[in-house]
Amino acid sequence: MSIRKLPVLVMIVSLLLVSATIWAGGQNEADGAQADGSAPIKIGVAAPITGNWAEYGLGFEVATAMAAEEINAAGGINGRSVELVVMDSKGDAKEATAIARQFSDDDDILAVVGDFSSTCCMAAAPIYEEAGLVQISPTASNPNYAGLNEYMFGVMGVQSAEGPFVGEYLLGNYVGAERVAVVYLNNDWGVAAKTFLIETAKEIGIDVVAEENHVDGEKDFTALLTKIQQSNPDTICLVTFYNECAIIANQVAQMNWDVQLTALGPGASEQIIELGGANVEGFLTSTPFFATNDGVSRASAFKTDFESRAGFTLNVHSACAYDALNMVAEAMRNSDVLSRESVRDELAGMKGFEGVTGPIEFQPAGDIVRKYLIVGIEDGKWVQMTDYSYAE
Amino acid sequence: MYVLQQLVNGICQGSIYALMAIGYALIFGVVGLVTFTYGEIIMLGAFSAFYYFIVFGDNLILSLLCGFVVAGLVGIVVHKVCYQRFLDAPRYISLIATIGMSMFIKNLAIIVFGSTMKGLPLFFEGQNLVIAERTIDGVRQQLSLTYLQVVVIVTVVVLSIALTLFLNKTRIGMRLRAVSQDRKAAALVGVNVKNTTLLGNCIGCGFGGIAGILLGLYYNSIIPTMGGVAGLKAFSAVVIGGLSNIAGAAIGGISIGIVENLGIAFIPNGSGYRDVYAFLFLIIALVIKPEGLFSRRTGTV
Amino acid sequence: MKLTNKIKASHARDYRSVLFVLAAAALIVAPIIIDATVHKSSYVIDIMVRILFYVIFASSLNVINGYSGQFNIGHAGFMLIGSYTGALLSTKLGMGGVWYWVAIPISGIFTAIAGFLVSLPTLKLRGIYLAIVTLGFSEIIRLIAMNWTAVTNGPMGVKNIPKIWLFGLRKTSSPMVIYYIVLVFVVLCLYSTYKIINSRVGRAWMSIREDSTASQSLGINVNRYKAFNFMLGAFWAGVGGALMAIYYRFISADMFVLDEGFNVLAMVILGGQGTLVGPVLGAVIVNLITEFFRFADEYRLVLYGLLIILTMWLRPQGLAGATNTVLAGQAITQDSSKKTAVDDGADA
């Protein structure tokens, strides 16, 4: 602790910084050598491959890899193959920005798919904007995300569409609910979704008798359920992830409480059936896309393929990641002169894209208005209850 | 009735915390070090049962035994890696080592077990112990317990009593207590401190494993990242209970459960603040009794 | 004899000051050189900026854990308060641009007040009890930031944080500009810590760390100095947080989870707590390592966990070799055994 150590300290720091620079710089130069016409096109993928959200990040990794392989097997993009550069953001916004800088610095990278959480996407957004690089997030659902700048796209679907759909058609028309209790996940997506849902529900005369939130990772809902039971709802609407839906269904069953369970958001996830068993019979949810393993539709083939590769069941997030990458590829195919800017323009102007999660067309802000299905669980299987035209 | 039911909910959830806290208290008492690996031990216990059910079929008692053994064995590794060298060193060293260990186990588990949430078989499904029931204005109110909740509460009580008896009546237990109270004095009277510490940690981790299985069964879900919250709650319960006091830890756990559930019950849209209630309770408890609510001896730093 | 010593000393001092100037110059020109020579520089400079942020966070935690021997494991809470204060002042009260220079110290002071409040219940507590209170505080703060929608925007986070004003420069949120801004604060932080540590206040802290009864017997008001200590640590954490807000320009509560606090703690301890160099070294190494481990893909954090354990095995006192504090690992063992030998003759 004497003055002697101060210069030593500064020395060490600067040495390390400089050596890191040289190391990183050397790496980049090596990369830069092969930017000719036949070289692969690079697309960045940022996802939480480690850490608490690894469940979703790993799904991204598998889905985007599948999409890239299929593109390459079909001859690539105008003769050039696609190469993914996958980076782990750990769900940490600081890492996400570092990745954003790395992608921005690498001139070969023409678009980025990711990240999982809105926080990561939004922290990285200004960097991508500066670099003129598209970030197309399969999942970011903060209502402010896509509008941040013109390079941000989201394929999750805006909550101003799904919330009202669930409120009017699932709860109102389909279930005929009169007294609804809403349980929502306290994050950006959950709050936005439940706000729209409740607004619509009230408009069409449904009585929203209780409103409770929970934090991410919550496991014990008994207190919350006991509380909303007091207001005697006939239907509970869950605005949360599939794991939580199953746990809530189990706890409702344990309470011997006979109440209709509906949900917004979890999608037709097999996880719900796996975790909930008999307790989720009659469970209803909205979903932008529905696939079974019958192999008939494209979505279904994708689902089977995904599950055999990933070793876990498909969720809507991974399906969106698959579509996101395919959209980027489509935009690249459509470009006359391929550049970061052309990818953005083509994405923004893309018409009639059919993904496994349904038709996707961006609004001016860069997000999409999806159409939804109602699906439910019957005899331990997901069954489609309505088709896309139900809401028309 | 509503208050009573929420109280029952609190006790049930608290008994899960208590179950986790018992093992932690034992580890803390014997090793004398804070650990952040305990949550991961709980997780490993739960996953060992998951694979046990797949391989050997649904036998609850045997799976608990399996969880105990697996967690205990991991406890030995944790002990060798994180504690043994650092027993006499400042505490933060082993604390950081356990943080590293926790990171290591958790992320390895994500790779090995897969990152998705898994279910355990449902035991005692749909069977309720309805204590009272009434209907007011069409609202059904009931006071009920599920059998699983009963199992958990009974396990907590049995384990606390068994462990207390074990510590007070058996030779090994006496040695554990001696080491827990004064390592050097214990060495002077001929206790093999090294092995006893290892054994204590091993048993403590074993209890963590059992807690993990019951936790998994109770919520019917296990996931490699489940350890973080679990470990934190166990730690809080142990601190409230006076660190190395087994019964205190159990009561600490239950009281945290009650406080959380009553908080949710009475604060509008207050479920998101669950941990706030728990930690405020903890802080207030510590301000009133700086050594924990049930501590008998003065804590060491 | 004396004269030669003097000459030697002055030589050494010259040599050191030359080193110092060189090193400082290297830190100042490094980004310029990198920008000029490396084609893709913003990523590298971004990592350097992140390191500088963590130097502030780790050093401020070191003030608390290293010098006064209190055990704070919830540093993320202080970082959050500073970050949110800065972000909300600039977005909701219009203190962006040139006013942000005022908002930064305000964030620091606000966080210091929070530090004072945390220190109140903890004055009576030591060791683990203190640790869990800081941990609880960190979570409470985070959950409040996440649930108190009216003030903090709740789970939506704070977006569009305005850029800071710097002599009319346009790109003040670019890594290069932020690098220099943060560098200035790093220097201020380290310099002030250095000066305080080598003053009456610092000696009081260290005396509390080594033996609080003895320090009381010298008339040191232990509670007051512990509170000061928490306030200084919190102050710099707050300043660092406020700086983070103008770099990332979007903050949300999940940037400040407990793991974040543990991460800073790991930097302090790996580097060597109770030394000025230690946390700096820790911040540099941990950040470089986690970047470097990217090659390991999903095994990245597995490796990092192993590395932490390994460091504790090989150098429990931290890389900077803090053998000259009570916090040093091995040295303490011999000492405590010696002391107990004396304790045996203790009075009633």
Next chain:
Amino acid sequence: MSTILESVDVSKHFGGVKAVNHVDMKIEKGDIFGIIGPNGAGKTTFFNVCNGAIPATEGKVYFNGELVTGMSLSQIASRGMARTFQNIKLFNYMTVLENVKTGFHMHTRTNMFDAVFTTKRFKRDEEYIVEEGKKIIERVGLTKFTNVRAGNLAYGIQRRVEIARALATQPEILLLDEPAAGMNPNETQELLEFVIALNRDGYTVVVIEHDMKFVMNLCRNILVLNFGTKISEGSAEYVKNDPKVHEAYFGKGATL
């Protein structure tokens, strides 16, 4: 001569154990006062009550006529009472000089701002404590250890460092808790002379010891405790010949 430290009816109970039981004591300014008693007699507890390290259960302590019961150790220290500890409590990882510098805490006013901005006050304080600190170190004969870490020193020397640190607080009264414990006869003799010299410089000294010989040679007045109760008090000569003291130390009928 006036009374500097006085205890009136002081008791300290730990649960049911009466460690100190209704003890009265009066120490005159300029005295060398001894508190003796067999092991476990409650000497250190009594001592700790007097200087505020632990609160009294009952009774009052006056320091220079001011009621100090209920004050903390540091408050009492700031009124001019310094102490050493039975099991040495040095700042082991600080140098001897730093230890002594810390002792000047009460007599300097530097705050954080002074330190950061190197104000006049900071410079003046640092100059003052380095100068005075070196004087004190010289006074206790440890100049050659000035920059050695306290924890690395031999036992007897550590005792002196502790005394030096206590002297830096510029006390009126110096409480030494078993200063001769663990010392060899040579060191004990040196210590004896040193304490007498200190007393000559104007410090009132209170010594706790169970080494009778050391106390008898050093102290003018002595208080004898046994099982927490005062059994004798008076001049060294008086105490030496008090049969109750003999009884306490050696059992009934024994002589010194």
